[in-house]
Amino acid sequence: MSDPGRSVTVDVRPPTPPSRPLTHRARRAAALQLALAALAVTIAPIGLRALNYVRRTPRLQPTYLPALEGPRERLPFDAAPVGDLAGMNPTYVVIGDSMAGSRIDPRVLTELTHRPIAPLLQPASGPAWWYLALKNWVIPSGIHPRCVFIFFRDTNLTNALFRLDDQFRWAVDRVALDREDEVNAVVAARQSGGLYRVRDFVDRTALATETREWVEPGVSASAARIVEPYRKKRADFLVKLNERFGLDHLRPMDAADIQVAEDRDADFDAYVGRSFLPLMLRDAGRAALPLCFVRVQRRPAGGRPPVQSAALRGYVAKLRAYIESHGAMFRDDYGDPALTLDLYSDGDHLSPSGRRRYTEVFYVRLRPLFP
Amino acid sequence: MIFHSLDFVVFFVLVVGLYWLFRQRAQNVLLLVASYVFYGYVHPWFLILIGTSTVIDYCAARGMERWPERRGRFMALSIVSNFGMLGFFKYFNFFVENVGAALTAAGLQPHLPVLRVLLPVGISFYTFQAMSYTIDVYRGELRARRSLLDVAVFISFFPHLVAGPIQRASYLLPQVEGPRRFDVERATTGSFLICWGFVKKLVIADNVGVIANKVFALSDPSFEILWAGVFAFAIQIYADFSAYTDIARGTSRWLGFELTENFDHPYLARSPADFWRRWNISLSSWFRDYVYIPLGGSRASGGRWVRNVLVTFLLSGLWHGASWNYVLWGLYHGLLLVATRAHRILRPAAPVRRPWIAGFQIVGMFALTCFGWLLFRETSLRDIVRDVSLSPFHSTPLDREAGLYLFLLAFLYSIPLWIQSVWVELGRETPAAGPRPVAAWPVMVFKAAACGIAFAAILVLRSRTSLDFIYFQF
Numbered sequence: 001m002s003d004p005g006r007s008v009t010v011d012v013r014p015p016t017p018p019s020r021p022l023t024h025r026a027r028r029a030a031a032l033q034l035a036l037a038a039l040a041v042t043i044a045p046i047g048l049r050a051l052n053y054v055r056r057t058p059r060l061q062p063t064y065l066p067a068l069e070g071p072r073e074r075l076p077f078d079a080a081p082v083g084d085l086a087g088m089n090p091t092y093v094v095i096g097d098s099m100a101g102s103r104i105d106p107r108v109l110t111e112l113t114h115r116p117i118a119p120l121l122q123p124a125s126g127p128a129w130w131y132l133a134l135k136n137w138v139i140p141s142g143i144h145p146r147c148v149f150i151f152f153r154d155t156n157l158t159n160a161l162f163r164l165d166d167q168f169r170w171a172v173d174r175v176a177l178d179r180e181d182e183v184n185a186v187v188a189a190r191q192s193g194g195l196y197r198v199r200d201f202v203d204r205t206a207l208a209t210e211t212r213e214w215v216e217p218g219v220s221a222s223a224a225r226i227v228e229p230y231r232k233k234r235a236d237f238l239v240k241l242n243e244r245f246g247l248d249h250l251r252p253m254d255a256a257d258i259q260v261a262e263d264r265d266a267d268f269d270a271y272v273g274r275s276f277l278p279l280m281l282r283d284a285g286r287a288a289l290p291l292c293f294v295r296v297q298r299r300p301a302g303g304r305p306p307v308q309s310a311a312l313r314g315y316v317a318k319l320r321a322y323i324e325s326h327g328a329m330f331r332d333d334y335g336d337p338a339l340t341l342d343l344y345s346d347g348d349h350l351s352p353s354g355r356r357r358y359t360e361v362f363y364v365r366l367r368p369l370f371p
Numbered sequence: 372m373i374f375h376s377l378d379f380v381v382f383f384v385l386v387v388g389l390y391w392l393f394r395q396r397a398q399n400v401l402l403l404v405a406s407y408v409f410y411g412y413v414h415p416w417f418l419i420l421i422g423t424s425t426v427i428d429y430c431a432a433r434g435m436e437r438w439p440e441r442r443g444r445f446m447a448l449s450i451v452s453n454f455g456m457l458g459f460f461k462y463f464n465f466f467v468e469n470v471g472a473a474l475t476a477a478g479l480q481p482h483l484p485v486l487r488v489l490l491p492v493g494i495s496f497y498t499f500q501a502m503s504y505t506i507d508v509y510r511g512e513l514r515a516r517r518s519l520l521d522v523a524v525f526i527s528f529f530p531h532l533v534a535g536p537i538q539r540a541s542y543l544l545p546q547v548e549g550p551r552r553f554d555v556e557r558a559t560t561g562s563f564l565i566c567w568g569f570v571k572k573l574v575i576a577d578n579v580g581v582i583a584n585k586v587f588a589l590s591d592p593s594f595e596i597l598w599a600g601v602f603a604f605a606i607q608i609y610a611d612f613s614a615y616t617d618i619a620r621g622t623s624r625w626l627g628f629e630l631t632e633n634f635d636h637p638y639l640a641r642s643p644a645d646f647w648r649r650w651n652i653s654l655s656s657w658f659r660d661y662v663y664i665p666l667g668g669s670r671a672s673g674g675r676w677v678r679n680v681l682v683t684f685l686l687s688g689l690w691h692g693a694s695w696n697y698v699l700w701g702l703y704h705g706l707l708l709v710a711t712r713a714h715r716i717l718r719p720a721a722p723v724r725r726p727w728i729a730g731f732q733i734v735g736m737f738a739l740t741c742f743g744w745l746l747f748r749e750t751s752l753r754d755i756v757r758d759v760s761l762s763p764f765h766s767t768p769l770d771r772e773a774g775l776y777l778f779l780l781a782f783l784y785s786i787p788l789w790i791q792s793v794w795v796e797l798g799r800e801t802p803a804a805g806p807r808p809v810a811a812w813p814v815m816v817f818k819a820a821a822c823g824i825a826f827a828a829i830l831v832l833r834s835r836t837s838l839d840f841i842y843f844q845f
Contacts, residue, residue: 040823
């Protein structure tokens with residue numbers, strides 16, 4: 001440290017704020033400039049709208065999630081599972097993502113229980129998908145299983161936005177009806193309170209989503225056109241490019257889907273009211289469907305279950321109390337001595353042999369549910 | 372609270388609306404309340420840290436002035452408390468991991484504690500800002516302030532609280548203490564800065580960020596794909612960080628403040644020294660004043676000067692994050708500076724007058740900077756080694772096409788950034804004295820139209836994947 005009073009070169013000091021005088025005329029001009037800019041920003045959405053009329057962009061379907069997006073082309077609701085479930089009349093239903101898929105082997109569980117099992121699994125899905133599968137597939141099918149298992153990790157169940165980004169929305173399309181007002185309300189509350197309506201209004205006024213439908217592909221296509229001028233080869237190139245960035249080319253950590261829960265998501269009281277959990281419990285209760293939420297154990301580390309923060313422990317305790325107070329069951333895999341590291345493959349996924357072993361452990365641990 | 376949220380827009384309109392109804396004292400109270408709401412919006416416990424830091428630094432500075440003979444102790448108190456908090460939250464796990472690795476290598480099986488707590492956003496920024504206050508008071512370059520309110524506003528001023536630019540007390544405190552009048556021209560230029568900042572963040576940074584993220588998620592990138600990803604990251608980090616600075620400066624102007632510039636078109640730099648005069652100016656001048664010059668600066672002999680540069684850049688790298696790749700990035704830039712100076716000593720060159728040579732220098736420096744960004748973006752040393760050993764001769768035709776495609780895509784999104792940089796660079800002129808000139812009608816219409824187009828671009832081209840500001844994590 002230098003001595004006090006030592007002179008430091010003057011050039012290292014930032015300049016003082018400008019204090020050039022502002023004439024009355026300049027002030028008026030600046031005000032006019034500000035007004036002009038505000039006017040331009042206001043009419044920009046109208047200009048975009050006009051541009052769309054000129055281009056005659058086809059009207060897109062309204063979305064079931066206006067809190068997140070404007071109109072777009074969506075995949076249709078897949079009604080087939082409703083009939084399949086009704087025909088199968090399963091005794092147990094398993095809902096979840098790859099955590100459930102890499103843990104429950106329906107064939108093994110059927111052998112153990114001698115009952116039909118219906119797995120409703122969607123890799124890379126989140127609570128929105130799980131809730132919609134319950135609401136739009138299981139309940140309308142009219143089946144009365146002994147239990148519906150819903151698998152989740154740490155704080156996923158109360159994170160309404162988990163796996164609801166654009167890249168996962170195609171899967172949600174398959175379980176969503178044309179209107180999902182309650183789902184949208186939950187997402188809106190979690191996303192931005194009531195302010196999403198402002199963004200939605202601006203987007204609708206500007207037909208922003210419609211414009212995106214042709215502007216974005218235009219940008220990508222102009223780059224692709226330089227790389228591959230011939231249309232047929234270009235389409236082939238884009239397919240191969242997608243494959244080049246496929247799951248089998250990802251780094252282990254990215255492919256393994258290790259999404260560590262952050263403590264900020266572990267505020268149960270703050271998020272439960274803005275999650276799908278109350279809707280799941282309510283709808284299952286109305287349809288007399290017994291629910292069992294299964295919290296999977298993440299990958300063990302150092303021969304022990306993974307470290308849990310105090311916030312996460314507190315969250316899980318509150319989650320359990322909430323679920324049980326609403327008449328559902330809660331199974332926490334965390335700390336189960338049978339779930340050792342050798343069962344795991346990448347990240348929190350289990351290996352094929354681990355899957356069989358887990359199913360057996362699951363059957364034993366929840367034996368009262370499998371009479 | 373984040374700038375690119377509707378919450379912030381509502382918050383800012385309310386604050387500005389109330390702000391100009393009050394006199395200076397009440398304005399400062401409002402600013403402090405607003406800053407604390409802004410900072411504690413998601414995690415109120417962050418306020419304990421910034422509040423503690425403020426009170427300690429205020430008391431330390433007052434103590435230095437009251438008891439000059441004990442100012443060293445007060446300075447030590449400020450250093451220990453500020454760096455203690457920073458070290459605990461930011462570097463504790465890094466330290467434990469490395470100690471653990473060393474003990475494991477020595478054949479031991481340590482069971483060391485791991486801190487599972489969120490890194491308080493912007494802690495590195497406000498810690499350094501607070502430190503600049505106490506150091507300047509210690510050096511006798513600034514008098515300690517009597518008003519805790521003013522010091523608290525200086526440290527927590529919300530527009531630049533979480534990602535800079537780091538302001539010196541000698542620059543910002545007089546603005547906090549002085550009367551402020553609404554200046555419509557400042558508000559207008561502030562609006563342009565905010566508008567441009569949002570375009571840079573939502574249209575440029577977030578879109579090219581998606582490209583960079585995809586490339587850096589690959590386990591087997593080819594040479595071409597990797598460097599297209601590095602190029603995308605170079606654009607992303609500049610657009611993202613300078614966007615934050617622009618929005619911070621723009622919002623400050625609406626409140627009657629003027630923050631220093633933090634970027635001066637760094638990708639048009641011609642040498643490493645030039646780059647550091649243009650990149651994150653507030654941080655590099657902080658390190659220059661409080662680390663490099665106290666170590667002896669450039670007046671030291673050759674060997675000592677090399678040490679000074681390397682130490683300064685190592686610390687600068689470590690400031691960015693608790694990871695070896697940041698240290699490596701700092702060391703790399705330090706070595707670039709050393710190499711440039713060595714080259715200049717061995718082969719003194721005349722000033723460049725030919726534009727094409729300047730062009731080569733800019734492209735060369737940009738390539739060197741991109742290599743630095745590779746070190747910055749890759750968090751694993753093993754991946755860095757793999758990346759560096761990639762050869763263009765082992766790529767498939769698809770890899771070459773994919774690399775070109777990703778490069779072009781990143782370039783297309785970044786065109787406005789390049790145009791603006793070149794436009795400003797070519798039109799540099801020294802600020803004139805006297806009254807500010809009045810803009811002509813065509814210029815005014817052009818600027819207004821640019822704002823409208825910028826807003827339309829945000830509506831249509833904003834990325835579908837909203838990413839956090841990169842420098843939040845530091």
